[in-house]
Amino acid sequence: MTRASVHLESGERIEFWAQGPGRITIGIRDQTVWQIPALSAVPASYSYHHREASETTFEWDDTVTVFWAYSYVPATVAAVGITMWDFSTAGIMRRHGEELSNWMRCDEERPSLHFSPPKNWMNDPNGLCKIGDTWHVFYQFHPCGNDWGPMHWGHATSKDLFNWLHLPVFLHPEQELWRLGATGGAFSGTAFEGKNGQHVFFYTERLPAYDLFTGYREVQKLAIPDRNTIKAECVTSIIEERPKGVYHDFRDPKVWWDDAAGGYRMVLGASLDGDPAVLLYGSVDLSEWTYLGPLYRAPKEYAEAGARAIECPDFFPLNGKWILLMGFVGLTEASTGRHNLLYALVGNFVNDAFIPESVELQVLDFGTDFYALQSFRAEDRQIAFAWLFNWEYRKTAVSPYSGELSLPRQLCLDERNRLSMRIAEEFETAVRKEILTPDRDDGYAIGKYPFEARLSGPLEGTTIKASDANRLSFELTVRDGMISVRLEQDDGSIRYAARLDTADDIRVIYDAGIVEVFADGGRVCGTRRSYANTSPDHIRISSLAKVTVSALHLAEPIFGA
Ligand code: FRU
Numbered sequence: 001m002t003r004a005s006v007h008l009e010s011g012e013r014i015e016f017w018a019q020g021p022g023r024i025t026i027g028i029r030d031q032t033v034w035q036i037p038a039l040s041a042v043p044a045s046y047s048y049h050h051r052e053a054s055e056t057t058f059e060w061d062d063t064v065t066v067f068w069a070y071s072y073v074p075a076t077v078a079a080v081g082i083t084m085w086d087f088s089t090a091g092i093m094r095r096h097g098e099e100l101s102n103w104m105r106c107d108e109e110r111p112s113l114h115f116s117p118p119k120n121w122m123n124d125p126n127g128l129c130k131i132g133d134t135w136h137v138f139y140q141f142h143p144c145g146n147d148w149g150p151m152h153w154g155h156a157t158s159k160d161l162f163n164w165l166h167l168p169v170f171l172h173p174e175q176e177l178w179r180l181g182a183t184g185g186a187f188s189g190t191a192f193e194g195k196n197g198q199h200v201f202f203y204t205e206r207l208p209a210y211d212l213f214t215g216y217r218e219v220q221k222l223a224i225p226d227r228n229t230i231k232a233e234c235v236t237s238i239i240e241e242r243p244k245g246v247y248h249d250f251r252d253p254k255v256w257w258d259d260a261a262g263g264y265r266m267v268l269g270a271s272l273d274g275d276p277a278v279l280l281y282g283s284v285d286l287s288e289w290t291y292l293g294p295l296y297r298a299p300k301e302y303a304e305a306g307a308r309a310i311e312c313p314d315f316f317p318l319n320g321k322w323i324l325l326m327g328f329v330g331l332t333e334a335s336t337g338r339h340n341l342l343y344a345l346v347g348n349f350v351n352d353a354f355i356p357e358s359v360e361l362q363v364l365d366f367g368t369d370f371y372a373l374q375s376f377r378a379e380d381r382q383i384a385f386a387w388l389f390n391w392e393y394r395k396t397a398v399s400p401y402s403g404e405l406s407l408p409r410q411l412c413l414d415e416r417n418r419l420s421m422r423i424a425e426e427f428e429t430a431v432r433k434e435i436l437t438p439d440r441d442d443g444y445a446i447g448k449y450p451f452e453a454r455l456s457g458p459l460e461g462t463t464i465k466a467s468d469a470n471r472l473s474f475e476l477t478v479r480d481g482m483i484s485v486r487l488e489q490d491d492g493s494i495r496y497a498a499r500l501d502t503a504d505d506i507r508v509i510y511d512a513g514i515v516e517v518f519a520d521g522g523r524v525c526g527t528r529r530s531y532a533n534t535s536p537d538h539i540r541i542s543s544l545a546k547v548t549v550s551a552l553h554l555a556e557p558i559f560g561a
Contacts, residue, residue: 003059004091008050009073014085015047015168016069017143022061028054039064042178043144058092068120068143072168078157078228081165084118100166107400109534111511112554113431113450114388115164115405117154121146122403124312124372125385126153127170127201129191131229135161135378137385137405138170138201140188146395146402150177151185151206153232161383161408162430162554171201171223171232175208182208184216188312189223190374192255192286200224200286201232202266204251213308218250220268222287236287243291245273249309249329254374255286256316261352267295269326271309276302276328278313280352295354296324296345306339307331312372315354318382319413322349324356325364327371337494340368340390344419362418366498367485367517367526368392375411382411383424388514388529393489395531406527407509407516420522423509433550442547443540450511450552457545459483459503459519464543466510466536473536474515474528476508483519487530498524504545509552510536 008014018024020039025032026048034048050056060066069085071094083096084103095103104110104118116122120143127138134157141154153171156164173185189203201223209216220239223232242250249271258265266281272294280295295315298307308330315324324345332339342364347356364373368390375384386406395402408424433452436444444451446466453464459478466473472488483506484497500520507518513534517526541547 001059001061002087002089002091003057005055005057006092006094008054008056008071010051010053011073011075012050012071013047013074013168014050014069014071015045016066016085017043017045018064018066018069019043019144020064022063024058024060024064027057027059030057040179042181043067044176044178045143045172058087060087062089067145070166070168074228074230077167077230082168084166101163108448109395109399109512109531110401111404111450111514113162113509113511113552114407114514115156115385116403117141117156117401118166119400120144120402121148122154122387122401123148123389124188124387125374125405126188126203127191128374128376128383128385129193129199130376130378131199133159135159136191136229137164139403139405141169143169144178146399148183150183151187153186153203155230160430161424161426168230170225170230171203171235174205174235177208180208182210183212184209187218188252188372188374189221190254191376194286195257198224199229202238202253202255204253205237206251214248216248218248220251220253220266220289238287239281239289243279246270246279249311250279252312254314260349265352267313267315269310269313272297274303275300276307276310276326276331278310278315278324278326282352292352296326298328299359302328302331305331305334312374314373314375315349316375316377316382317349318411321346321357321413321417322354323411323419324354325373325375327373336497338368338496339392340371341365342371342373342386346413346417346419357417363498364419364421365525365527366483367496367515367528369529370406370525370527381424384409384411384421386527388527390529392494393529393531404514404529412522414521414523418523420520421525422518422522423507430555432553432555434553436549436551438541438547438549441540442542443538444549446537446539446549446551448535448537450509451539452510452550452552453506453508453539453541454548455506455541455543455545457504457543459500459506459543459545462506462541462543462545464508464539464541466539468533468536468538471533473533474510474530476506476515476517478503478506483517483524483526485515485517485526485528487528487532489530489532496526496528498526500524506545511552
C-alpha cells in the first residue's frame with residue numbers, strides 16, 4: 001500500500017485512467033470520501049471531484065497501475081492548463097505549467113519544436129481551429145499506453161503555434177472499450193465555426209470493433225463543447241446509415257458552409273465497393289444530412305495497389321481553386337515501395353461536383369512520415385498540421401509517449417497551381433536562431449540542438465550528412481535532379497525521393513529524429529521520423545549553393561492568458 005498526502009483546491013477535478021485489481025481510496029482527515037474497492041482488471045477511466053480545499057490523502061495498493069492522470073480547476077484550466085500526476089511507489093508527483101514543460105524538455109529523445117503529448121499514444125491532429133487569440137489542437141489519443149487503442153481526443157492550446165498548454169481529454173469513446181475487449185472510439189474529425197461564431201466538432205465514432213480490418217461500423221457525430229471548449233458537452237449522432245456500396249470505412253468528416261450551394265457540405269473518407277473514395281453530404285441545419293454522391297473515386301489501380309480506403313479527406317478553397325487532400329490507407333507504391341502516401345488534387349467545385357485539373361495525384365510528401373494532414377482557415381491563411389508517423393518504424397527506447405505533429409504549415413498554390421507547403425510565419429518569432437560558422441571541412445558542430453539548414457543557389461550534387469560519432473543520423477542528397485533522404489536504418493528497399501523543378505532552394509529542419517525538408521519553394525516536401533540515432537552533433541554540407549546553418553531554440557513558453 002502506498003500513501004501520499006496532497007493539497008487539493010476547492011472544485012479541483014482529477015481524471016485518471018487506471019487498472020487494478022487493487023483498491024484506491026481518497027480521504028480527508030482520516031475519513032474516506034471516495035473509494036474504488038477494486039479497480040477493473042482492464043484499463044478504465046475514473047474521475048473525482050474535490051469540493052473543499054484541504055489536505056487529502058491517497059492510498060492505493062501495488063496492483064494498481066495509473067496510465068494517465070491529471071487534475072484541474074474547471075474555472076481556470078483554459079488559462080493555466082492541467083497538472084499532470086504521476087503515481088509511483090515513492091508517492092505522487094505533480095507537475096504544472098513550467099515544471100511540466102521542463103519535464104517534457106528533459107527527455108532528450110523528445111523533439112522540442114514539434115508538438116507531442118506529455119504521455120501515451122497520439123495520432124492524427126483533430127479539430128484544428130483558432131478561437132479568439134488561441135490556437136486549438138485536438139488529437140487522437142490513447143491514454144493507456146504507447147500504442148494505438150481506444151481513441152479519445154487529447155487537447156492543447158497555444159498563443160503562438162509552438163508553445164502548448166496541455167488540457168483535459170475533450171472526448172471519450174461512447175463505450176468503455178477496454179471492458180468490452182474492443183477497439184474503436186472517438187475517431188478523427190474537424191472543427192466548424194458556425195455563423196454565430198460558435199465552434200462545434202464533427203467526428204467519427206467507430207463502434208466497438210473486434211477486428212482491425214473488417215466488419216466494424218462507423219457513424220458520424222456532432223459535439224458541442226462547453227463555453228471554454230474544455231469538454232464535449234453535448235454529443236449527437238448525425239449520420240448512422242452508410243450509403244450503398246460502403247461497408248465499413250466511412251469516416252473523418254470535414255464540414256464547411258458552401259456559399260454557392262447555399263447549404264452546409266461535408267466530405268467523408270470511405271471505400272466505395274472496394275475503391276478508395278471521398279463522399280459528399282449536404283445539410284441545411286448541420287444535423288440532418290443527405291448523401292449527395294461520391295466527390296472522388298480512385299481509379300482501380302489504387303485498390304489493386306492495396307489501398308483499402310481514403311482517410312482524413314480535406315477539401316477547401318484556395319486562391320480560386322478547390323483542393324482535395326487524401327490519405328490512402330494500405331497503399332504501397334510499386335515503383336518506390338513507399339506507403340502511407342498523402343495526395344492532393346487541385347480543381348474546381350461546381351454544382352457539387354469536383355472537377356480536377358489533372359487526374360494525376362500530387363504526392364504531398366516524398367518522405368511519407370507525414371499523414372492525416374488537416375488544414376483550416378485562420379487569418380486568411382490555410383494552416384495545417386500532420387502526424388509524423390507511417391508505421392514503418394517505432395520508438396525502440398522506453399518512452400513516455402509516442403507521436404508528434406509536423407511544424408505548423410501554410411498551404412499555398414504555386415504559379416502552376418500545384419500545392420506547396422511552407423512553415424507558418426509564427427516560426428520566425430517563436431524560434432530563436434543562432435547562426436553557426438562552418439569549420440574548414442564545411443562541417444558544423446550542432447551541439448544536439450534542433451537546427452535549420454538553408455541552401456540557395458545550384459543544388460545539383462548537394463549532400464547534407466548529419467551524424468554522431470560517425471554514425472549516420474540522416475543524409476540528404478540532390479543528384480540528377482532528384483532529392484532524397486536516407487536514415488541510418490533504411491535498407492534501400494523503399495526509395496524516399498522526389499524530382500525537383502527549380503532545384504535552387506532547400507530548407508531542412510532537424511529536431512531530435514524529425515527531418516522536415518522544404519524544396520522548390522515548398523512544392524517538394526519530405527518528412528522522415530527516425531527513432532535511431534536521434535542526436536547528431538555534427539553536420540557536413542557539401543554544395544555549390546549558399547549555405548546557412550542555425551541552431552534553433554524555442555523562445556520562452558508563454559503561460560496563462
Ligand atoms: C488515420 C486514422 C483515421 C481515423 C483515426 C483513428 O490515421 O486511421 O482514419 O479516424 O486514424 O485513430
